[in-house]
Structure formats: C-alpha cells, structure tokens
Amino acid sequence: MRLQIKNGVVFDPLNGISGEVMDIFIEDxxxxxxxxxxxIIDASGKLVFPGxxxxxxxxxxxxxxxxxxxxxxxxxxxxxxxxxxxxxxxGFSIPSTRVTGYRYARMGYTTxxxxxxxxxxAKHTHExxxxxxxxxxxxxxxxxxxxxxxxxVRNEDYDSLSSFIAWMLRTTKGFGVKLVNPxxxxxxxWGKDVDSIHSKVLHFDVTPAEIIxxxxxxxxxxxxxxxxxxxxNNLGHPGNYETTxxxxxxxxxxxGERQSMHATHLQFHSYGGEKWKDMCSKSEEIAKYINKHEHxxxxxxxxxxxxxxxxxxxxxxxxxxxKLSGRKWSNHDVEIETGAGIIPVFYSSKNAVNSIQxxxxxxxxLLIEDPWxxxxxxxxxxxxxxxxxxxxISWLMSEKRRxxxxxxxxxxVNSRAILGSIDKERDFNDICIMTRSGPARALGLHKYxxxxxxxxxxADIAIYDIDxxxxxxxxxxxxxxxxxxxxxxxIKGGEIVSRGGEILSSVDGKTIWCNPxxxxxxxxxxxxxxxxxxxxxxxxxxxxxxxxxAYVPNPMEIRIEVS
Amino acid sequence: MTLHTDVVCPFCGCLCxxxxxxxxxxxxxxxxxACELGYSKIVNHLERYxxxxxRENGKLKEVSYDDAIEKIAxxxxxxxxxxxxxxxxxxxxxxxxxxxxxELTGGVIDNTTSVCHGPSVLAIHNVGYPxxxxxxxxxxxxxxxxxxxxxxxAHPRHLSRYTTYPRGFFRQKxxxxxxxxxxxxxxxxxxxxxNKFIKVRPNSDYxxxxxxxxxxxxxxxxxxxxxxxxPKEELVKLVERMKSAEFGALFFGLGLTMSRGRYKNIxxxxxxxxxxxRYTKFTLTPMRGHYNVTGFNLVxxxxxxxxxGVDFSKGYPWYNPGETTAVDVLLRGDLDALFVMGSxxxxxxxxxxxxxxSEIPVILIDPFPNVTSSFADVIVPSAINGVxxxxxxxxxxxxxxxxxxxIETDFLSDEEIMKRIYESVERRLKG
Ligand code: SF4
Ligand SMILES: [Zn+2]
Numbered sequence: 001m002r003l004q005i006k007n008g009v010v011f012d013p014l015n016g017i018s019g020e021v022m023d024i025f026i027e028d029x030x031x032x033x034x035x036x037x038x039x040i041i042d043a044s045g046k047l048v049f050p051g052x053x054x055x056x057x058x059x060x061x062x063x064x065x066x067x068x069x070x071x072x073x074x075x076x077x078x079x080x081x082x083x084x085x086x087x088x089x090x091g092f093s094i095p096s097t098r099v100t101g102y103r104y105a106r107m108g109y110t111t112x113x114x115x116x117x118x119x120x121x122a123k124h125t126h127e128x129x130x131x132x133x134x135x136x137x138x139x140x141x142x143x144x145x146x147x148x149x150x151x152x153v154r155n156e157d158y159d160s161l162s163s164f165i166a167w168m169l170r171t172t173k174g175f176g177v178k179l180v181n182p183x184x185x186x187x188x189x190w191g192k193d194v195d196s197i198h199s200k201v202l203h204f205d206v207t208p209a210e211i212i213x214x215x216x217x218x219x220x221x222x223x224x225x226x227x228x229x230x231x232x233n234n235l236g237h238p239g240n241y242e243t244t245x246x247x248x249x250x251x252x253x254x255x256g257e258r259q260s261m262h263a264t265h266l267q268f269h270s271y272g273g274e275k276w277k278d279m280c281s282k283s284e285e286i287a288k289y290i291n292k293h294e295h296x297x298x299x300x301x302x303x304x305x306x307x308x309x310x311x312x313x314x315x316x317x318x319x320x321x322x323k324l325s326g327r328k329w330s331n332h333d334v335e336i337e338t339g340a341g342i343i344p345v346f347y348s349s350k351n352a353v354n355s356i357q358x359x360x361x362x363x364x365x366l367l368i369e370d371p372w373x374x375x376x377x378x379x380x381x382x383x384x385x386x387x388x389x390x391x392x393i394s395w396l397m398s399e400k401r402r403x404x405x406x407x408x409x410x411x412x413v414n415s416r417a418i419l420g421s422i423d424k425e426r427d428f429n430d431i432c433i434m435t436r437s438g439p440a441r442a443l444g445l446h447k448y449x450x451x452x453x454x455x456x457x458x459a460d461i462a463i464y465d466i467d468x469x470x471x472x473x474x475x476x477x478x479x480x481x482x483x484x485x486x487x488x489x490x491i492k493g494g495e496i497v498s499r500g501g502e503i504l505s506s507v508d509g510k511t512i513w514c515n516p517x518x519x520x521x522x523x524x525x526x527x528x529x530x531x532x533x534x535x536x537x538x539x540x541x542x543x544x545x546x547x548x549x550a551y552v553p554n555p556m557e558i559r560i561e562v563s
Numbered sequence: 564m565t566l567h568t569d570v571v572c573p574f575c576g577c578l579c580x581x582x583x584x585x586x587x588x589x590x591x592x593x594x595x596x597a598c599e600l601g602y603s604k605i606v607n608h609l610e611r612y613x614x615x616x617x618r619e620n621g622k623l624k625e626v627s628y629d630d631a632i633e634k635i636a637x638x639x640x641x642x643x644x645x646x647x648x649x650x651x652x653x654x655x656x657x658x659x660x661x662x663x664x665x666e667l668t669g670g671v672i673d674n675t676t677s678v679c680h681g682p683s684v685l686a687i688h689n690v691g692y693p694x695x696x697x698x699x700x701x702x703x704x705x706x707x708x709x710x711x712x713x714x715x716x717a718h719p720r721h722l723s724r725y726t727t728y729p730r731g732f733f734r735q736k737x738x739x740x741x742x743x744x745x746x747x748x749x750x751x752x753x754x755x756x757x758n759k760f761i762k763v764r765p766n767s768d769y770x771x772x773x774x775x776x777x778x779x780x781x782x783x784x785x786x787x788x789x790x791x792x793x794p795k796e797e798l799v800k801l802v803e804r805m806k807s808a809e810f811g812a813l814f815f816g817l818g819l820t821m822s823r824g825r826y827k828n829i830x831x832x833x834x835x836x837x838x839x840x841r842y843t844k845f846t847l848t849p850m851r852g853h854y855n856v857t858g859f860n861l862v863x864x865x866x867x868x869x870x871x872g873v874d875f876s877k878g879y880p881w882y883n884p885g886e887t888t889a890v891d892v893l894l895r896g897d898l899d900a901l902f903v904m905g906s907x908x909x910x911x912x913x914x915x916x917x918x919x920x921s922e923i924p925v926i927l928i929d930p931f932p933n934v935t936s937s938f939a940d941v942i943v944p945s946a947i948n949g950v951x952x953x954x955x956x957x958x959x960x961x962x963x964x965x966x967x968x969x970i971e972t973d974f975l976s977d978e979e980i981m982k983r984i985y986e987s988v989e990r991r992l993k994g
Binding site (some may be wrong): 071265 | 667687689692699705725732837841865867882925
C-alpha cells in the first residue's frame with residue numbers, strides 16, 4: 001500500500017531533522033520521495049519517530065523458554081485473548097512469543113536484537129524468533145567462552161580466529177559477536193568463575209582480557225556492522241566498576257568508523273564499594289571515561305521496581321544471585337560454548353541496593369552526555385520488562401519525576417548514588433536517538449535502512465499521540481509516559497500493524513544476519529580444523545550443527561564484501 | 564546405492580545423530596550404529612496403513628487424504644471441546660500447528676508429559692532445573708549417577724555416547740576416569756555394570772534423598788543406621804563421593820517420578836543438586852523417553868507460556884495440571900472429540916479413560932496401526948518422521964536436532980497434514 005503520513009512532527013536525527021512538520025511517503029515498504037498515496041494518515045500534532053530498536057533484549061531461545069518453564073506464575077498475568085486472527089498469549093516478564101511481538105509493536109518498536117544465542121542451540125533461538133510476529137529480529141552469537149576461540153586467542157592466530165568467527169556467524173545465522181563474562185562461564189563448567197580480567201581461564205591458558213581484545217580486533221577485521229557486544233566480567237558485584245573501566249581500556253586504540261565495543265547493561269557494571277553493605281554508584285567515573293573517549297557505546301540496563309526474571313549466559317553470576325535470594329534456580333551449561341542461568345527476582349524500592357541500582361541506570365542515561373553513546377534498555381527481562389521503556393523515557397525527560405520517585409524509595413539512594421543531584425533533562429531529539437537512531441548506528445543497521453526516515457529506508461515508523469510543541473515534558477511527565485506506551489499507530493515495512501494498541505495485521509518479521517566474506521581456501525581450512533575436533537568434543541555431528549535455511553524463512557542477509 | 568551418514572534416530576530422547584543408512588531403490592538396505600530399538604524403528608517391518616480411513620457403520624472404509632481431512636475438519640469445527648493429545652513422536656513443526664489448532668477451536672492440548680515426566684515439570688516450577696547439555700557431561704563428568712532408570716534398556720546408547728564410556732576432552736581415558744553409580748529398587752542391567760549399585764526399598768527414594776541432603780549439610784548425627792534399606796555408611800560414602808567429584812551428573816527416570824512422593828521426590832533431588840553446587844559442579848537431567856517429548860514442552864512454552872496441558876476454552880492459554888491434563892479432561896467426560904497425533908494413548912491410559920474414549924469421535928494420525936486405532940473414527944496415515952519426513956526434534960537435554968529424510972513416500976508428513984487440517988477448520992469457522 002502507498003501511504004502518506006501528513007503533517008507529522010518528525011524527528012530523524014540521522015538525517016538532521018529535529019521536530020520539523022513534514023510529510024512522509026511510503027511505497028513498497030520503503031520510504032520514498034513522494035508517491036500517490038492510497039491512504040493518508042493525518043499526523044498533525046503528532047510525533048513521528050523511526051521505529052524503535054532494542055539493542056539488547058532476551059526474547060527468544062533456550063534461556064527464555066527455560067525461564068517460562070521455571071515460572072508458570074509469570075504467565076498468570078499478562079494474559080491476552082485470541083482476537084480476530086491475532087494469537088493469544090500470556091506472561092509478563094517472559095511473555096510468550098506472539099504477544100512479545102505485539103507488545104513491542106504497540107510501543108512503536110520494530111527491531112529487536114536477541115542478546116545471546118548459544119551456537120549449539122541456535123536453531124531454537126531461530127525457531128522462536130520466527131514465532132515472534134511483526135518485529136525484525138537479529139541474534140548475537142555467543143563467543144566469549146568458546147573453546148576454539150580461546151585456543152586461537154592463546155595462539156594469537158588472528159587469521160584463523162577471523163575465519164572461525166565468520167564461519168560461525170554463517171553457520172548460526174548470527175548477527176554479531178557477543179561476549180558474556182569471557183572465561184568465567186568456561187570456569188563455571190567446574191563450578192568456578194574468574195575474579196579479574198587478568199586471571200587465567202582454567203586449562204586454557206588465556207585471560208578474559210586477551211579474549212576481549214582479540215575478538216575486538218577480529219570483529220573489525222571482518223568489517224562487521226556491529227562492534228563486539230560485551231557483558232563484562234564481574235557483573236553485579238560491588239566494586240566491579242574497576243573491571244568495567246579496565247575492560248573498556250582494552251580496546252581504546254581500536255576505534256575505526258564506529259565504536260570498537262558496545263558495553264551492554266552498563267548499570268550492572270557500575271558499582272563501587274566492597275560489600276553489598278557499602279555498595280554505591282560509580283556512574284560518574286564510568287560516564288567520565290565514556291565522555292572522554294569515542295570507542296564505546298552502551299545501553300543502560302535500567303532496573304525497574306517489581307518482580308521480574310533474570311536470565312543470562314553468565315551461569316556463575318546467576319548461581320551467586322541464587323545463593324542470595326534462595327528462591328529457585330535454573331542452569332543450563334552448553335558444551336564447548338557457553339552456559340545460562342535463570343532466577344526470579346524482585347527489585348524492591350524498600351531495599352537499599354535495588355534503589356541504588358535504579359538510580360545508576362538513569363545516572364548513566366544522563367551523565368553520558370552524547371545520546372549517540374547511551375541507549376535505553378532494561379536488559380529485558382533482567383532489569384525489568386521492555387514494557388517499562390516509557391517510564392525510563394519519562395524519568396530521563398523530567399527531573400521532577402525523578403525527584404518524586406527518589407522521595408519514595410530507600411534513602412540510601414541519596415547517600416550512595418548521585419541521581420538526586422543531576423538536573424539534566426533529555427529532550428525529544430535525545431530520546432529519539434537513545435531509542436532508535438543511536439542503536440541503529442551502533443549496530444550498523446542505519447546503512448541497511450533502519451533507524452531513520454530518509455528516502456530508501458525501511459518504512460518502520462512510530463507515530464505517537466503527543467505534540468512536542470504542546471507539552472512540557474519536565475512538568476507533564478505523565479503525558480510523556482502515556483504517549484510512549486501505545487502508539488497512535490505503528491507502521492512496519494509499510495503496513496499499519498498497530499493502532500491505538502490494537503494489532504491490525506500480524507505480518508512476519510525478518511531475521512537479520514551477517515555473512516562475512518571468507519575466501520574459499522580460508523573456509524576450507526577452518527572447516528577442517530573444526531571437523532577434526534568436532535566429533536571428539538561435541539555430542540552432535542558437524543553436519544547436523546548448522547542453522548539450515550529452513551529455520552530462516554524470512555532472511556535479511558547482510559553480505560559483507562571485503563574490498 | 565546411497566549412503567546417508569549422520570542420520571538422526573527418531574526413537575528415544577537420546578536422538579543419536581550418527582546413524583548411517585544405506586538406501587537402494589528407495590529401500591533401506593542397512594542401518595549402522597543404531598541400537599536395537601533405533602534399528603527397528605528405522606528399518607520398521609511393521610504393517611502400515613494403505614490409505615486414510617473413515618469409520619462408517621462400525622467399519623473402516625478407505626478414503627482419500629482430502630476426504631479424511633475434510634471429515635476431521637468437520638468434526639473439529641463443530642465440536643465445543645476437543646482434546647489434542649500425543650505430540651511426543653512428531654516434529655516441532657507439526658506440534659506448533661497443533662497448538663494453533665487447539666487455540667483456534669478453543670480446545671485442550673496435552674502431550675505425554677502428563678503421564679511420564681509431569682511430576683518433574685511440576686518440581687521444576689517449584690525449585691528450578693540445574694541442567695546441562697550432554698556434551699558437558701561427556702567432556703567433564705567423573706561421577707555419573709542414574710536414579711530410578713535403566714538406560715541400558717530404555718536409552719541403550721546413553722552411556723556409550725554421552726556419559727560413561729566416551730572419551731571426553733577432560734576425560735581422555737573415558738570409562739577409567741569415571742565412576743558410575745546406579746540407585747534403584749531392583750538390580751537392573753545398568754546396575755550390574757555400575758561401579759556401585761545402591762538398592763533402595765520401593766517408595767523410599769524421598770527418605771534417601773533427605774538423608775543425603777542432611778549428611779551433606781553436616782547433620783550426619785541425626786541419620787538412623789539405615790534409611791530406605793540403605794546402610795548409613797553407604798550414604799555417607801556416597802555424599803563424600805559427590806562432594807569430591809570434579810563434575811557430577813545425576814540422571815533420573817520414572818522410577819523416581821512415578822514412585823511414592825512423585826514431584827516431591829524430584830524437588831528433593833533438584834535441591835540436593837543445588838546444595839551440591841555449593842561444593843562442586845553438579846547437574847541433573849530427566850531421562851525423557853520419546854524422541855521429541857522435550858520439543859513439545861518447549862514449543863508449547865514459547866507459544867503459550869506453559870509446557871503442556873494447556874486449555875484454550877477461555878480464549879487464552881490456561882494451565883492447571885490435574886485439571887487441564889489429558890486423563891483428567893477425558894475422565895470429566897465433557898469432550899466432544901479426541902484428536903491424537905504421534906502417540907498411542909489407548910495403550911497406557913487407565914480403563915475408565917478408555918471407556919470415555921469409546922464414547923466420542925477419535926481422530927488418529929500415525930504411520931502405524933496401534934491400540935488407539937481400534938477406537939478411531941478417522942485414521943490418517945502419515946510419513947515416518949526422521950525416515951520419510953524431516954523436521955525439528957529436541958533431545959532430552961533440549962538440544963535441537965533436525966530429523967533427516969532419506970526415503971521417498973506418498974504419505975503426507977505430519978506437518979503437511981496439520982497444515983491442511985488447520986486451513987480447512989479456519990475456513991469453516993470463518994464461513
Ligand atoms: S539410544 Fe535411542 S536414539 Fe540412540 S539409537 Fe538407540 S533408540 Fe535411537
Ligand atoms: Zn542481557
């Protein structure tokens with residue numbers, strides 16, 4: 001259908017447009033200069049953004065479904081009935097796949113990056129991504145604890161390492177290179193962890209620092225659109241900000257066209273103190289570093305008060321959380337590659353640590369000045385559900401609203417965090433960058449039609465029922481909250497998929513994946529290398545290991561040619 | 564002649580994917596590497612149906628696929644409440660459509676979990692699941708425990724491929740570097756080859772696990788000289804062995820889930836494994852039977868939020884094991900029809916349930932005649948998954964593996980049959 005969005009107040013930071021009243025034309029799923037529209041959407045007095053992009057969420061795959069099976073109680077809420085050909089579903093922090101897609105679409109999000117795909121179980125991740133309607137998905141393949149990676153890093157064999165990464169992305173239909181507690185999850189195979197980025201991984205004679213730097217080098221050699229995407233060592237431990245700073249410094253010299261490292265759920269990595277008793281915010285130190293350097297992007301990993309489910313590939317971290325909470329615990333080690341842990345959690349506003357955690361996320365969102373470097377996320381569902389993004393936006397835009405929340409939570413937030421002293425407020429342009437254009441650029445997807453509204457871009461568009469000229473976000477934060485919860489309408493690939501919260505059309509989303517260039521002889525060499533050891537170490541055959549085309553019925557393959 | 568290697572065995576939850584099959588003129592000449600169970604499943608000399616059938620005046624009459632599918636659609640679209648049961652011997656692709664069909668018609672969907680590892684799933688809901696893929700065990704474990712199961716009979720290659728005999732990265736000497744313990748109420752074949760067999764009095768597993776946990780937590784003093792038929796010193800020794808293992812793996816079967824205590828046994832076993840992780844590395848894995856029983860639990864959980872026994876009569880997924888599970892739904896007697904795919908409920912459901920089955924239309928989709936066939940009013944023969952049709956299955960440790968197809972057939976695959984039924988029912992409900 002040919003569409004015209006008329007008189008909207010348009011924000012398109014990648015094209016330098018900030019709050020201009022203009023028309024947007026859509027034809028064949030793309031944005032065009034102009035066309036004869038069959039349908040006109042009157043957007044006067046409404047906010048027009050590119051479709052939202054979640055750079056880091058856990059929405060599909062083995063860990064998410066382990067979480068669902070661990071927590072039937074989570075599915076007693078968030079119940080949605082089948083309606084008019086639209087599927088039913090359940091769940092709040094770990095919603096079933098169908099409603100996951102609907103909920104993102106209602107909020108104006110059209111692309112979501114699944115943050116952790118274990119290669120051996122990549123088929124599972126893909127099966128679920130295909131079951132999530134409307135939104136485009138991409139999955140980050142886990143590399144930080146892979147035996148082949150560690151061996152090649154130890155040998156400093158960067159040629160083979162880049163062939164291996166290329167081969168694996170192709171084999172798993174993955175989008176990028178993810179590291180989770182590099183080295184630590186391998187040690188968890190023996191019930192242990194690593195305590196610093198310079199301690200050796202048991203039996204492998206490498207350090208997390210070496211793994212991080214080598215993967216960053218190789219990632220850039222392969223010219224992947226996204227940088228390495230890292231969940232640092234020591235997540236969630238008091239005093240871990242030093243590990244975070246050290247890890248970021250490892251790749252300081254590697255900055256090229258884009259960042260050399262995406263630091264995910266940074267909130268969980270910005271803690272000072274030595275014990276939980278004196279744990280405090282170190283967001284200032286972290287922000288200062290990122291403000292001074294150009295090689296880092298990050299997402300917030302905001303914590304939201306209430307019940308949620310934590311799930312990461314960081315097996316040892318989840319077990320230590322379990323020992324603190326004592327509720328229930330699932331674990332899933334994946335041979336040769338990675339692990340996973342899942343526990344339910346309740347972030348309480350009466351709890352000192354949780355209140356400080358809440359503050360740190362927002363501090364990072366405000367103190368990291370350049371909105372192109374820090375993006376909105378809850379590390380869904382670890383800090384809270386993605387459904388709370390509108391709350392985060394309203395906090396970022398209103399000091400008053402933050403103060404109000406601060407007055408209601410544990411007062412350690414005033415002594416051991418600094419949010420109360422920050423008066424910065426984000427504007428609509430910043431929010432547009434932090435929720436779509438920024439993630440698009442950090443992912444390299446802006447070159448493939450995402451995160452902007454220029455001619456040729458994918459027609460993924462969110463229209464919100466709020467007029468930036470008519471509202472004072474600082475004073476009227478409730479209006480902001482309300483507007484960002486449900487779009488006036490969401491357009492995906494040129495189709496109106498949601499209007500006022502009602503799902504109109506359940507189109508299939510695409511699976512975005514990267515196919516890096518690999519010379520034939522390199523390909524053969526690495527295949528031989530893998531083949532030799534595959535039979536001995538794995539419990540499936542090499543020929544049954546790949547994600548076959550049948551699992552990606554709607555691919556958006558990004559082929560990377562090396563000039 | 565064509566040699567197919569790395570074929571996946573579609574029989575038990577081991578899902579061995581190293582089978583070699585020689586095919587000539589679309590016939591299987593030889594099968595290598597499979598155990599006897601797998602061999603006979605792949606070669607299969609069982610009788611097949613020749614065509615779809617509909618029962619008329621008590622007699623089954625051969626009809627076309629189209630006629631059978633239309634008949635099924637007619638029954639499903641005119642029923643108020645249908646139970647969709649089975650699913651453990653079919654592909655995830657067919658299961659997914661089955662779940663949507665249940666949603667479309669407001670029915671109940673359940674798989675064989677409710678009559679086998681249902682208690683394990685309930686225990687997981689309560690206390691969690693410290694699991695692993697089997698390769699982690701192969702590469703690292705030096706203590707293997709089988710509790711209430713006899714893999715040599717039910718999962719014949721489990722020991723040789725995954726746990727006890729194979730060489731692993733950190734266990735280059737294989738068997739020599741591992742210690743095998745079997746805990747059971749009788750001395751099974753597996754018990755006979757174990758380094759240590761611990762015989763438990765029937766229905767005493769719960770007490771034995773309790774004693775192990777108490778000893779582990781340093782309360783050895785309160786343990787009586789004998790628990791569940793096991794001398795105290797044996798239990799103390801076992802705890803020592805568990806604590807000092809570099810990597811321990813506990814596997815359990817229906818002997819634990821179906822004996823007195825049921826889900827409480829499993830809860831306790833999970834708790835034991837959690838406790839052990841404070842000392843060393845320990846994992847737990849249920850020995851799932853059918854080759855894709857695990858797959859159903861996963862697909863059902865991601866599509867609906869719940870792993871089995873889902874009722875759509877309210878328009879959204881509702882789960883309450885004991886109420887929304889197959890036997891309970893059948894016994895209540897408010898069903899209009901029973902739809903069975905990939906299972907033979909009549910072979911193991913209780914008598915009262917069979918009586919209820921005989922009172923309603925039964926639809927059966929399966930490659931082979933089975934006990935349920937005699938209850939069926941419509942029978943649709945399907946291709947054999949993993950031989951004549953491809954698709955996804957999940958191993959007992961949740962690793963997905965794609966079943967291969969190496970024999971051509973005119974039989975439709977489960978997936979294709981489900982697709983056609985769904986489309987026809989949808990058309991009728993709209994029309
Ligand atoms: S152990 Fe199971 S999967 Fe393996 S060959 Fe035997 S029956 Fe087939
Ligand atoms: Zn994450």
